[in-house]
Amino acid sequence: MEILIGRDTETNKLKLTSGTKSILHGTGGVPTSVANEHCRLEINDQSLRIKNLNINAYTFVNGQAVESKAISRNDNIALGTDRYPFDWKAIDTFVPPVSDIRPLKSVWEHFEDENIRLQIAERKFNTLRSATGIITMAAIALSIATGGRSPWYIVLYGAAIIISLLFFVKAYRDSSQMPQKRQDLTKQFQRDYVCPHCGHFLGNQAYDILAQNDCCPYCKAKFIH
Numbered sequence: 001m002e003i004l005i006g007r008d009t010e011t012n013k014l015k016l017t018s019g020t021k022s023i024l025h026g027t028g029g030v031p032t033s034v035a036n037e038h039c040r041l042e043i044n045d046q047s048l049r050i051k052n053l054n055i056n057a058y059t060f061v062n063g064q065a066v067e068s069k070a071i072s073r074n075d076n077i078a079l080g081t082d083r084y085p086f087d088w089k090a091i092d093t094f095v096p097p098v099s100d101i102r103p104l105k106s107v108w109e110h111f112e113d114e115n116i117r118l119q120i121a122e123r124k125f126n127t128l129r130s131a132t133g134i135i136t137m138a139a140i141a142l143s144i145a146t147g148g149r150s151p152w153y154i155v156l157y158g159a160a161i162i163i164s165l166l167f168f169v170k171a172y173r174d175s176s177q178m179p180q181k182r183q184d185l186t187k188q189f190q191r192d193y194v195c196p197h198c199g200h201f202l203g204n205q206a207y208d209i210l211a212q213n214d215c216c217p218y219c220k221a222k223f224i225h
């Protein structure tokens with residue numbers, strides 16, 4: 001697909017033409033240093049190339065005047081000696097934007113796995129903690145059964161106290177580490193689980209549910225999934 005870009009001489013708006021379709025973009029005020037047929041954008045699948053068409057006009061890519069150059073949507077394109085900034089949104093009318101969300105599947109799975117791992121770690125710890133209660137109860141039962149004559153209940157009490165202390169130390173350390181780990185995980189997820197086209201966070205929804213949408217709710221780019 002090829003899109004001819006230039007200035008509409010009547011309205012001074014940016015004019016884009018492809019085949020028989022032609023649109024005027026923006027509110028006008030395009031300087032006269034932008035030619036009527038200024039440059040051409042060639043679009044092949046995912047690759048883009050811009051070509052300057054007028055020897056008296058200039059097309060700038062990231063500040064450099066070019067005759068023909070492969071570009072991406074992240075490049076700054078400016079037209080004419082007044083360096084009129086080209087608005088990429090003008091292209092979306094001809095080529096609806098797409099957002100390839102397939103890499104987000106693994107982002108979601110990693111987030112879910114890590115969440116479950118943190119939950120299991122917490123539950124395991126709580127289960128182990130209850131072991132101190134069992135040992136204490138065993139010590140009480142033993143002292144009752146032997147009428148306090150067996151020294152083993154003292155050993156059991158001692159063990160229960162030591163284990164309780166160890167768990168207390170671990171619980172104290174975890175009390176600061178666990179929320180931090182959770183927060184780091186959430187922050188990382190919010191950075192990564194974003195629309196590849198507009199960069200907007202797509203929310204705490206599973207990939208399968210996200211993929212049921214046709215397009216990004218923020219930029220309307222069509223999802224590829």
Ligand SMILES: [Zn+2]
Pocket residue numbers: 099195196197198199200216217218219220221
């Ligand atoms: Zn988007």
